[in-house]
Amino acid sequence: MSRLSHFFTTSIGQKQLMAITGLVWVLFLIGHLSGNLSLLLGPEAFNAYAEFLSSQPLLIPVEIVLSIILLTHVFLAIRITIQNRTARGTKYMHKDASGANFASRSMILTGLLIFAFMIIHLMNFKFGGYEDHDLKLYGLVMEKFTHPEFSLMYLGFMLVLGAHLVHAIQSVFQTFGWNHPIYTPLIKRISLALALILATGFAYLPLWAWLIKKGGV
Amino acid sequence: MTNGLNLKLKIWRQKNQSSDGQLKDYHVKDISPDMSFLEMLDTLNEELESNGEEPVAFEHDCREGICGSCSMVVNGKPHGPERGTTVCQLHMRRFSDGDTLVIEPWRAKAFPIIKDLVVERSAFDRIIAAGGFITARTGSAPDGNAVQIPKEHAELAMDAAACIGCGACVAACKNASAMLFVAAKVSHLSLLPQGKVEARKRVLDMVKVMDQEGFGNCTNTQACEVECPKEIKIENIARLNREWIKASAAARDV
Ligand code: FES
Numbered sequence: 370m371s372r373l374s375h376f377f378t379t380s381i382g383q384k385q386l387m388a389i390t391g392l393v394w395v396l397f398l399i400g401h402l403s404g405n406l407s408l409l410l411g412p413e414a415f416n417a418y419a420e421f422l423s424s425q426p427l428l429i430p431v432e433i434v435l436s437i438i439l440l441t442h443v444f445l446a447i448r449i450t451i452q453n454r455t456a457r458g459t460k461y462m463h464k465d466a467s468g469a470n471f472a473s474r475s476m477i478l479t480g481l482l483i484f485a486f487m488i489i490h491l492m493n494f495k496f497g498g499y500e501d502h503d504l505k506l507y508g509l510v511m512e513k514f515t516h517p518e519f520s521l522m523y524l525g526f527m528l529v530l531g532a533h534l535v536h537a538i539q540s541v542f543q544t545f546g547w548n549h550p551i552y553t554p555l556i557k558r559i560s561l562a563l564a565l566i567l568a569t570g571f572a573y574l575p576l577w578a579w580l581i582k583k584g585g586v
Numbered sequence: 587m588t589n590g591l592n593l594k595l596k597i598w599r600q601k602n603q604s605s606d607g608q609l610k611d612y613h614v615k616d617i618s619p620d621m622s623f624l625e626m627l628d629t630l631n632e633e634l635e636s637n638g639e640e641p642v643a644f645e646h647d648c649r650e651g652i653c654g655s656c657s658m659v660v661n662g663k664p665h666g667p668e669r670g671t672t673v674c675q676l677h678m679r680r681f682s683d684g685d686t687l688v689i690e691p692w693r694a695k696a697f698p699i700i701k702d703l704v705v706e707r708s709a710f711d712r713i714i715a716a717g718g719f720i721t722a723r724t725g726s727a728p729d730g731n732a733v734q735i736p737k738e739h740a741e742l743a744m745d746a747a748a749c750i751g752c753g754a755c756v757a758a759c760k761n762a763s764a765m766l767f768v769a770a771k772v773s774h775l776s777l778l779p780q781g782k783v784e785a786r787k788r789v790l791d792m793v794k795v796m797d798q799e800g801f802g803n804c805t806n807t808q809a810c811e812v813e814c815p816k817e818i819k820i821e822n823i824a825r826l827n828r829e830w831i832k833a834s835a836a837a838r839d840v
Contacts, residue, residue: 372834375834376834378797379793379794379797380763380765380793380796380797380801380802380803380804381793381804381826381827381830381831382834383803384803384804384827385827385831449803449805452802452803453760453761453762453763453802453803453805455695455800455802456694456695456696456761456762456763456800456801456802456803457693457694457695457760457761457762457802458693458694458695458762459693460693461659461662461690461693462596462598462609462688462690463596463659463661463662463688463690464662465661465662465663466760466809467662467663467664467758467809467812467813468808468809468812469760469807469808469809469812470807473805473806473807473808474760474807476805536806540805540806543806543820543823543824543827544806544827545827545828545831546824546825546826546827546828546829546831547824547828548820548821548823548824548825549821550821553821
């Protein structure tokens with residue numbers, strides 16, 4: 370037990386938990402985007418995919434585990450931020466980021482925005498009443514995204530997600546202690562590419578539904 | 587004779603640990619570009635003293651970039667704008683005539699301000715006392731090649747040992763984290779055979795005290811590496827993380 374609490378109470382332990390819980394959600398995002406791309410194949414394919422997922426017996430347990438992992442990530446993030454602000458004490462009169470990029474400095478902001486987005490997202494789709502829709506989930510998605518303000522909101526949030534991931538993914542490796550003069554530059558490039566693929570991939574779907582398909586089938 | 591610089595200084599003045607501080611404006615005239623930053627402050631202090639005012643307190647000792655005493659943030663940058671340079675080795679030629687310089691102390695709860703630009707850094711000493719040394723007598727200098735150390739390890743340990751413990755990493759980090767300092771110490775000892783024996787205990791003990799002292803958590807922003815006057819790399823922080831994970835997983839008494 371004390372070994373476990375070690376991970377919740379020490380600075381490096383919290384760091385490991387942040388990395389592990391974050392990594393699980395990066396993997397989730399990869400799966401989520403891959404599945405969502407079936408939207409491009411039309412209503413049958415997308416609805417079949419949605420049907421396949423929701424009929425999995427392990428769906429609820431997996432959702433519970435993912436939620437716990439997410440809440441741990443959010444809880445630790447808030448606690449770490451409070452600890453870090455306290456550790457500074459009096460702020461500098463003249464600030465300089467000393468080369469730290471925007472993404473790395475704004476993890477708590479982008480993170481909380483993503484959390485808020487997840488709630489909005491679930492309310493709109495998972496609990497958005499797609500069963501009553503003619504074309505089920507496909508129909509609901511296409512209808513929602515034809516509203517420009519709704520699509521634009523999604524684009525904005527995907528920008529935020531991209532910023533969070535740009536720092537997050539490569540950061541995991543440093544936290545696990547994997548830093549090497551040859552591999553680290555490569556890891557950073559692959560992380561950047563993955564962050565961009567995820568953010569643009571998710572951003573493409575509302576754009577496609579809104580501007581290319583114009584909400585049609 | 588080169589043209590002297592006229593500068594506007596905004597310096598943090600604070601009477602003691604319990605009083606509130608504030609920035610105060612000063613002007614210095616005809617500063618030689620060949621002066622060091624500390625000599626520029628000496629000039630100001632002479633002037634203040636001759637006017638019967640309290641001189642600006644700041645720490646300094648070697649003025650050669652090796653002791654780690656000097657510590658001030660110039661325009662938001664610990665040790666000023668020059669990379670890989672302590673503020674005592676920073677030359678005034680780095681600035682231009684008419685510049686305004688905001689000079690502040692290191693800001694961290696673990697480094698309380700004693701007076702003006704002087705902060706209490708004994709938190710670092712306590713981290714070292716917790717394990718930043720080798721407890722066994724290592725004897726007198728061994729015969730050449732009697733203890734085999736790969737060249738790469740010797741170099742990495744040497745790079746880490748360049749840390750002068752000034753605290754610029756803490757000052758630069760948005761989280762006031764001391765990870766680069768602890769990482770440098772853990773690295774330089776754990777890379778060498780004499781330090782390997784106690785490596786596990788050392789890393790756990792030092793990190794524990796680091797946390798107790800109230801330093802923040804590392805979030806991999808890399809600002810410390812940018813500001814370190816000895817250019818210690820965050821590769822050392824990765825090694826610290828690695829050593830900590832290994833030690834935590836293997837420890838029998840945590
Ligand atoms: S005074 Fe010794 S390092 Fe600057």
